[in-house]
Ligand SMILES: [Zn+2]
Ligand SMILES: [Zn+2]
């Protein structure tokens with residue numbers, strides 16, 4: 001069943017860059033400064049998805065809302081290549097590592113860093129600045145937020161419009 | 169690429185009698201023979217840090233206990249830590265990019281920007297350890313002096329000859345005095361340990377508290393009983409770099425460039441650059457009692473043209489030889505021609521007495537067909553490879569000689 005696309009891109013400076021080759025479905029709202037790479041899938045299957053400012057969504061990422069409640073994602077999150085997010089809420093300044101998985105109903109607060117290929121179990125709640133890493137899903141607490149990716153975002157804002165069509 | 173992936177299919181005989189694949193052999197031009205890993209000398213070239221590529225001579229490396237003072241790795245995940253600057257104070261701290269551990273977690277104060285060597289806490293027992301090692305050094309010099317005295321006495325006993333009457337031209341007197349002093353001064357003493365029955369009990373949770381943390385082994389080795397909050401960064405161990413010499417003439421066969429940043433060789437005497445490579449170009453179907461062909465490819469990786477005579481080994485009774493020998497000349501490969509796509513005519517098929525056995529000839533490679541009649545089912549084809557390459561000798565004036573190497577071509581799938 002093909003779902004109707006209902007994309008809202010809020011105006012702002014810097015403008016959000018959502019490329020046409022990304023797979024979007026359902027009711028999605030992007031705030032200013034968000035960047036969505038090609039082949040990223042964002043599916044508001046049952047409920048809507050709202051992105052805060054300056055989220056970076058890389059290639060092959062899957063963000064899906066399976067519940068009927070809206071999925072609110074805070075600002076400055078970094079979704080690295082191939083991560084799968086079925087969370088029920090995401091705070092700010094989080095990093096989701098390459099091919100990490102956040103299962104249904106998990107709650108991610110602020111400043112968490114989920115390592116490559118790590119798993120957040122269904123309905124788990126991660127307290128602020130939790131770090132998951134290693135093949136054993138080692139859990140630690142950091143005393144700092146993940147480093148800022150602002151300079152990377154600035155570079156992407158220059159490069160992406162040169163090679164991709166952007167949804168207006 | 170097949171020569172990279174299945175390099176152990178075809179074995180070449182080394183001058184020492186061992187068999188190894190061509191990629192693992194060396195060719196000493198001074199002795200004009202092949203050398204394998206068991207007939208070369210391996211020496212330690214230098215020590216270097218794999219992260220900052222700073223090299224250290226052997227003595228310095230020993231002083232530093234074979235560790236780089238500037239680089240540290242994470243006690244949690246063994247990733248090399250990166251230096252971060254605090255925005256407010258301008259001081260630096262170390263942080264792990266993978267598990268986000270930082271020296272701040274361990275309660276280590278930030279260091280100023282100019283520090284290159286990250287400080288390590290002093291070993292609380294270092295004074296005692298130095299005392300003991302000093303004592304042992306003292307014992308060593310005394311024992312050495314006594315031993316020397318015993319041996320030299322016998323040698324310089326000229327019967328009433330008094331060495332002290334002559335001037336001390338060669339510093340012998342000084343040496344003897346130093347030795348005398350070493351023997352006569354009383355030996356240093358160190359407090360010995362006293363056994364006690366009063367041992368504090370281990371805390372009850374000692375086996376539970378640290379068990380949950382999965383740490384790299386070399387961290388457990390260095391910091392076996394620490395809690396998660398008191399882990400310290402670990403200095404990166406230095407790596408040794410090898411150089412290889414010929415066992416007989418001691419010339420270098422393999423030596424890297426002096427600078428650790430450079431990845432090219434200063435000397436590289438790989439056998440591949442001298443001996444033609446043989447590959448099986450197609451799978452072999454052998455039927456006992458019927459004439460079959462084996463298709464081989466010969467490659468010349470050297471910088472010179474090569475004359476090759478390939479003969480199946482006659483003393484093997486597994487098959488009957490149909491093709492007696494194949495005589496070919498192989499041109500060297502010119503890398504520029506590959507890039508520019510130069511015409512093949514430049515590498516014209518050189519005169520060959522057995523052209524009927526040549527399947528194709530292209531640049532530095534030639535495909536050949538070897539006919540034979542198997543008597544039994546065999547898995548390995550023995551060949552004698554004679555080649556003439558100017559590269560086989562270090563002497564410039566002499567012309568190239570024929571060299572021979574035995575090859576076993578693996579035929580099983
Ligand atoms: Zn050998
Ligand atoms: Zn280093």
Ligand SMILES: [Zn+2]
Pocket residue numbers: 242243244245246247264265266267268269
């Ligand atoms: Zn780490």
Ligand SMILES: [Zn+2]
Pocket residue numbers: 196197198199200414415416417418419
């Ligand atoms: Zn030699």
